[in-house]
Amino acid sequence: MTLEPDQLAEQGKQAFKNRKFDEAAELFSQAAEGSTGLMSAEMRNNMSVALLQAGKPQESLNAALDTDQVFADAKDIKRQGMALGNQAAALEALNRYDEAIEKHDLAAQLFAQTGEGDLRALVMKSSAAIKLKTGRVTDSAFKMMGSLEAKDNPSFFERILKFFLRFIK
16 A cells, blocks of 8 residues: 555654654655655655754755755745755754855744744754854854844743843944
8 A cells, every 4th residue: 555645744753753763754755755846845854854863964954955945936935944944954963064054044034034033043043053163152142142032932041141142242
């Protein structure tokens, strides 16, 4: 019996939930091959996340490459930003930091357009962490400040951090 792409996708999500990342990636791959357009691009992004969790950053990057353009063509800005974020995460795992920062920044711009403050904050924090890791402390502080500004409902700790980061400016 051959499973339909949506059934494969559900099984992939279950495997991912059970931390069977290689199995999830394979199921998402099969779902992507059996579908077209937006669903195929979404399955490739799911596969990318599973592969990254499985410790396979190059395969993760390969899975997510160009999916942002599929979403851009469909004017699905949120998923375009998520695809760029997936690419950035894989690039970071490959120590390709400048490219990762560029993808995170593009994703942040898209999330700003859609009003996705929490997603924007998340990618900005990731960009700030890379900058901190690579010794760009001032840039990191500014990026972190921006991520805190973007967050819809900052926690108590984030509000305190925001207060202290003001003094770095």
